[in-house]
Amino acid sequence: MSQPVDKQAIPVSPEINVYNDPRESFDAQVRFAQKWSEITGDDFAATLYSKTPLYTRISEPTPRTEDVPEDWRTLIAGLDKDSDPKEVTDYLYELYKKNPESKYTPPTHDSAIGFDYLPTKQAVKIHFTNPSRGERPLSDENMPQRQAEFRTMLEHIKALYPEAALVISGTWLRSTSHYRNLSPPDVAPERNLMSPDMKMTGNSVWGQFTNASGNINKRVYDQFIAAIEKATTVEELLDAFPYKTMLSEDSIDKYYDFYGINGESATASSPERSSETRVRDVQTGDLASLKPILEQWIKRFGSDEPLTEEISNVLAAVKASLEGENGRKYVVAEDDQGNVIGIMGMTTPSNDMQPYITSDNAVEFINAYVDKEARGTGAGKLLAKQLEEMAIQDGHTEIIVNSGPRYKDTGWAFWTKMYGEPVAMQKDLYGPGADAPVWRKSLPT
Numbered sequence: 001m002s003q004p005v006d007k008q009a010i011p012v013s014p015e016i017n018v019y020n021d022p023r024e025s026f027d028a029q030v031r032f033a034q035k036w037s038e039i040t041g042d043d044f045a046a047t048l049y050s051k052t053p054l055y056t057r058i059s060e061p062t063p064r065t066e067d068v069p070e071d072w073r074t075l076i077a078g079l080d081k082d083s084d085p086k087e088v089t090d091y092l093y094e095l096y097k098k099n100p101e102s103k104y105t106p107p108t109h110d111s112a113i114g115f116d117y118l119p120t121k122q123a124v125k126i127h128f129t130n131p132s133r134g135e136r137p138l139s140d141e142n143m144p145q146r147q148a149e150f151r152t153m154l155e156h157i158k159a160l161y162p163e164a165a166l167v168i169s170g171t172w173l174r175s176t177s178h179y180r181n182l183s184p185p186d187v188a189p190e191r192n193l194m195s196p197d198m199k200m201t202g203n204s205v206w207g208q209f210t211n212a213s214g215n216i217n218k219r220v221y222d223q224f225i226a227a228i229e230k231a232t233t234v235e236e237l238l239d240a241f242p243y244k245t246m247l248s249e250d251s252i253d254k255y256y257d258f259y260g261i262n263g264e265s266a267t268a269s270s271p272e273r274s275s276e277t278r279v280r281d282v283q284t285g286d287l288a289s290l291k292p293i294l295e296q297w298i299k300r301f302g303s304d305e306p307l308t309e310e311i312s313n314v315l316a317a318v319k320a321s322l323e324g325e326n327g328r329k330y331v332v333a334e335d336d337q338g339n340v341i342g343i344m345g346m347t348t349p350s351n352d353m354q355p356y357i358t359s360d361n362a363v364e365f366i367n368a369y370v371d372k373e374a375r376g377t378g379a380g381k382l383l384a385k386q387l388e389e390m391a392i393q394d395g396h397t398e399i400i401v402n403s404g405p406r407y408k409d410t411g412w413a414f415w416t417k418m419y420g421e422p423v424a425m426q427k428d429l430y431g432p433g434a435d436a437p438v439w440r441k442s443l444p445t
């Protein structure tokens with residue numbers, strides 16, 4: 001365990017939101033409710049009440065009722081599915097800011113993991129809260145701490161509720177591999193809870209919009225807004241959430257075994273990732289750092305001469321992706337000093353890759369480059385894993401990737417390590433005699 005910290009003494013940096021929720025998450029909820037009303041014909045005030053946490057955020061903490069409370073109808077009077085969403089959000093966010101409960105106060109406990117005991121089901125229900133705003137609670141560096149907390153919690157449960165038989169966890173976080181890493185790998189298959197009659201009034205659905213600093217998770221927001229704009233059915237609306245709320249319900253003994261609480265040695269371990277490297281979405285400011293990395297690798301085959309035009313094209317494609325112009329997505333790896341050390345992207349598969357695609361929503365990985373100095377430290381793998389996760393969230397069904405002769409001594413072994421033996425050798429892909437192996441990987445749907 002880390003040293004006890006006096007959380008109240010930590011100054012809140014300007015980047016940290018002073019409210020619990022960012023304004024944009026209200027905007028996402030308003031737009032969602034408007035679209036829901038439009039599609040279903042349901043009353044707007046009722047939809048906002050039952051499909052978002054807004055009522056709870058704005059009112060005194062009162063238990064939710066089946067019927068829409070009159071005070072809510074009065075507040076919402078005059079606003080409907082056709083109102084300007086910005087006006088509705090501004091109005092509701094101002095009310096929210098007046099609620100003293102809306103101000104963020106750091107938790108007084110150090111542990112991210114807590115539970116409720118449900119005696120009738122002999123089950124423990126797991127909760128997760130970020131104990132330290134401004135820090136990523138599920139980063140590689142923090143995972144050993146989270147695992148220690150999970151173990152301590154299980155020890156308490158075993159002592160206090162020896163009859164406990166089940167562990168229940170239902171949250172959008174279960175759509176992320178880091179969070180799932182806290183559960184045993186053989187935990188029962190998860191159930192997708194996103195259905196038209198689901199309860200959508202809490203963080204188990206909407207928490208994905210808030211990042212570790214309490215600000216908007218821009219990637220989630222942008223993807224969500226684009227998808228709800230296109231939605232024409234309730235199913236498509238529910239599918240707009242980048243992270244689905246998943247339920248896992250399994251025997252507590254599996255957890256005791258995994259954390260070594262039944263007397264056996266623990267099998268939980270840190271995810272196999274380099275602790276110093278982290279991967280994030282590319283930003284405009286990264287372009288300058290990426291150029292020298294590309295210059296190390298994008299060279300005429302058999303010579304030391306950088307191919308300036310190809311390098312400029314890659315940088316232009318990265319820039320266009322940031323402006324949403326080419327549908328590509330890029331992630332970069334950075335070291336513990338914040339230096340960019342690698343990049344990888346994904347895009348719609350090229351025509352050349354069509355013969356190797358076996359499902360209807362493939363994505364192609366492209367532009368994989370890691371700084372020479374940082375090669376072999378796990379950055380390439382982290383980049384690929386992050387893109388895989390994003391591809392799954394985007395509904396892709398498989399990954400396809402090829403690598404030209406230029407990368408025979410570097411990329412080929414890497415992709416084989418990642419995705420097994422190539423499925424094919426594409427003849428002359430990069431010119432006469434320049435064949436390229438092709439790898440593929442199916443993604444879970």
Ligand SMILES: CC(C)(COP(=O)(O)OP(=O)(O)OC[C@H]1O[C@@H](n2cnc3c(N)ncnc32)[C@H](O)[C@@H]1OP(=O)(O)O)[C@@H](O)C(=O)NCCC(=O)NCCS
Pocket residue numbers: 297367368369370371374375376377378379380381382402403404407409410411412413414417418
């Ligand atoms: C290919 C590249 C992106 C891989 O990045 P990296 O950070 O060096 O790779 P990692 O350290 O994450 O390696 C992941 C795994 O692949 C293995 N691997 C990577 N390169 C390898 C190689 N040349 N030979 C054998 N194994 C290799 C690693 O040993 C590691 O295995 P492990 O999981 O058992 O530890 C990087 O080497 C690079 O930029 N190469 C030049 C450009 C290139 O070839 N790009 C591919 C174009 S398609």
